Amino acid sequence: xxxxxYKVGPLAKCVFQNHSTRSNxxxxxxxxxxxxxxxxxxxxxxxxxxRKEDQAKLIESNELKKLAALPVKxxxxxxxxxxxxxxxxxxxxxxxxxMGNKKLARNLVEKAFENIKRIQIERYHLATTPExxxxxxxxxxxxxxxxVENSKPLLQLLPIKRGGITYQVPGPITEKRxxxxxxxxxxxATNDKERTIHFPEQFxxxxxxxxxxxxxxxxxxxDIHRQCEANRAYAHYRWQ
Amino acid sequence: xxxxxxxxxxxxxxxxxxxxxxxxxxxxxxENQIGLFYTVxxxxxxxxxxxxxxxxxxxKQTKTFTETSLMVRLPALDIINCIKATDFDKPVIRYMxxxxxxxxxxxxxxxxxxxxxxxxxxxxxxxxxSEWLRRVPRHKEMSNSQTHExxxxxxxDGAAWLLHFKMxxxxxxxxxxxxxxxxxxxxxxxxTPEGAPLSELIEHGITRVxxxxxxxxxxxxxxxxxxxxxxxxxxVAIDGFNTFFYPLTRLSTPTKKKVTPEEVTLTKSxxxxxxxxxxxxxxxxxxxxxxxxxxxxxxxxxxxxxxxKGFEHIDPFVPVEVGRYSEREFMSCASYYRxxxxxxxxxxxxxxxxxxxxxxxxxxxxxxxxx
Numbered sequence: 001x002x003x004x005x006y007k008v009g010p011l012a013k014c015v016f017q018n019h020s021t022r023s024n025x026x027x028x029x030x031x032x033x034x035x036x037x038x039x040x041x042x043x044x045x046x047x048x049x050x051r052k053e054d055q056a057k058l059i060e061s062n063e064l065k066k067l068a069a070l071p072v073k074x075x076x077x078x079x080x081x082x083x084x085x086x087x088x089x090x091x092x093x094x095x096x097x098x099m100g101n102k103k104l105a106r107n108l109v110e111k112a113f114e115n116i117k118r119i120q121i122e123r124y125h126l127a128t129t130p131e132x133x134x135x136x137x138x139x140x141x142x143x144x145x146x147x148v149e150n151s152k153p154l155l156q157l158l159p160i161k162r163g164g165i166t167y168q169v170p171g172p173i174t175e176k177r178x179x180x181x182x183x184x185x186x187x188x189a190t191n192d193k194e195r196t197i198h199f200p201e202q203f204x205x206x207x208x209x210x211x212x213x214x215x216x217x218x219x220x221x222x223d224i225h226r227q228c229e230a231n232r233a234y235a236h237y238r239w240q
Numbered sequence: 241x242x243x244x245x246x247x248x249x250x251x252x253x254x255x256x257x258x259x260x261x262x263x264x265x266x267x268x269x270x271e272n273q274i275g276l277f278y279t280v281x282x283x284x285x286x287x288x289x290x291x292x293x294x295x296x297x298x299x300k301q302t303k304t305f306t307e308t309s310l311m312v313r314l315p316a317l318d319i320i321n322c323i324k325a326t327d328f329d330k331p332v333i334r335y336m337x338x339x340x341x342x343x344x345x346x347x348x349x350x351x352x353x354x355x356x357x358x359x360x361x362x363x364x365x366x367x368x369x370s371e372w373l374r375r376v377p378r379h380k381e382m383s384n385s386q387t388h389e390x391x392x393x394x395x396x397d398g399a400a401w402l403l404h405f406k407m408x409x410x411x412x413x414x415x416x417x418x419x420x421x422x423x424x425x426x427x428x429x430x431x432t433p434e435g436a437p438l439s440e441l442i443e444h445g446i447t448r449v450x451x452x453x454x455x456x457x458x459x460x461x462x463x464x465x466x467x468x469x470x471x472x473x474x475x476v477a478i479d480g481f482n483t484f485f486y487p488l489t490r491l492s493t494p495t496k497k498k499v500t501p502e503e504v505t506l507t508k509s510x511x512x513x514x515x516x517x518x519x520x521x522x523x524x525x526x527x528x529x530x531x532x533x534x535x536x537x538x539x540x541x542x543x544x545x546x547x548x549k550g551f552e553h554i555d556p557f558v559p560v561e562v563g564r565y566s567e568r569e570f571m572s573c574a575s576y577y578r579x580x581x582x583x584x585x586x587x588x589x590x591x592x593x594x595x596x597x598x599x600x601x602x603x604x605x606x607x608x609x610x611x
Contacts, residue, residue: 084585
């Protein structure tokens with residue numbers, strides 16, 4: 001039964017979207033947060049707002065009364081209002097996780113952050129002048145943000161078949177896919193490690209390299225960009 | 241060096257820095273400095289803890305923070321005051337440090353070792369008993385003891401411990417006042433004569449690894465005689481004492497028979513020195529849950545960890561509990577971590593971390609690691 005609803009879901013969303021041009025109520029009420037797994041909540045359930053800042057904003061703009069009347073999904077177990085909650089870190093931990101072993105995934109990512117911190121503190125103490133010291137980033141989450149930003153591709157190659165030949169055509173890329181590719185490449189680079197080196201150590205090195213715009217992942221992104229540039233001539237195949 | 245002095249001077253006059261103290265001598269520390277960090281000199285650190293003594297996780301922190309600082313806490317100060325007030329003509333008093341995992345027992349022991357070193361005690365320090373009885377690499381060198389029938393020797397561990405002893409007591413041994421009272425014959429051609437300095441006995445044990453455990457036996461009896469005759473005051477510190485009484489070790493003879501701690505000669509030596517039949521000394525022991533296997537780690541209390549034999553052996557003793565951080569100690573530790581660039585973020589994090597770690601020192605350190 002739920003399978004059927006899952007298959008009908010996206011179709012229903014398209015139907016609703018066509019009608020939404022007339023009535024705005026539907027577009028505000030429908031949540032388009034797409035879970036890759038079938039959830040038990042219907043589409044009109046609102047996404048939870050669990051951060052204190054977001055709640056404060058709602059109270060200021062008087063939106064809270066409207067939302068309080070609607071049904072709301074519960075937040076996931078890792079979505080907290082703690083000071084140290086970071087959505088990128090949660091997403092990363094989910095990508096690292098295998099077979100639902102979140103405990104191990106979180107442990108590995110935390111150890112990787114610890115390694116990053118130790119390396120950076122050592123570099124800070126080795127730097128002699130205050131300018132050099134200011135350049136060293138000590139917060140591991142900042143390093144992660146910078147690394148992911150540096151390894152996000154801006155274009156992707158789409159295989160398009162024309163006259164029996166499949167051309168690699170450069171095309172746009174959504175934010176979500178770009179972020180997914182960045183995290184995937186970082187993890188792939190880390191898993192290409194020596195047998196005796198542990199995951200957190202290698203991951204720390206990869207993140208530091210990517211934040212510094214060097215290393216395997218940034219090279220891979222630059223390769224994609226170069227190929228896109230080379231295949232510029234085929235770009236019009238997207239519209240033929 | 242100059243910039244470091246300037247930094248210290250400017251800190252003295254800055255109101256924000258309330259987690260450090262400049263009093264680096266444990267004998268001069270008092271209740272005003274509870275919760276404050278003092279830095280141990282690097283040379284002293286290498287001498288005292290070169291072959292163990294500080295927990296591994298703490299050693300990693302010393303490397304990241306580029307200094308070794310210990311927090312002055314109440315249990316350590318209590319024991320130091322007791323030691324200062326003891327009558328050294330009466331039999332030795334045994335203190336037992338106990339507490340939950342990560343409370344700070346090993347570091348309190350390190351603080352007391354620093355005090356003993358400064359006060360000129362002869363230090364007998366076993367860094368971690370489980371290292372001998374439970375850490376078994378692929379092939380552990382054991383030999384059947386020649387002097388004690390049916391007992392097992394650990395020659396390499398014995399030699400390593402003698403090296404540790406020598407390094408800790410360099411200063412006292414160099415003075416050369418400590419002489420042994422009787423002759424020890426090791427074999428037809430080797431003997432240590434009466435009246436030779438203690439360092440000669442130790443050298444023999446280090447070079448001739450075969451006789452290391454017998455040398456330790458001899459050394460222990462000599463130390464007792466020297467203390468009784470008031471030639472030196474002794475400070476015995478054993479971390480993980482309850483491992484000596486756990487029914488099993490991880491060792492096994494070549495015939496695959498499991499060895500109990502009583503069948504190891506090292507156990508015998510350290511049982512000897514923890515008896516209270518000698519004077520002019522102090523004995524400090526630790527009962528640690530981590531020293532035994534996971535199945536028998538239900539409680540952190542000494543009566544459970546020491547089993548009947550252990551309890552009867554060290555009865556009467558003074559139990560000292562090492563507890564979690566108090567409010568002040570916690571804030572001081574958090575400010576120290578911020579200063580050393582280990583922790584960052586808005587001040588609300590401290591209240592969150594206090595709840596998440598329940599003020600347990602080790603848990604707090606672990607939680608700050610990824611932040």
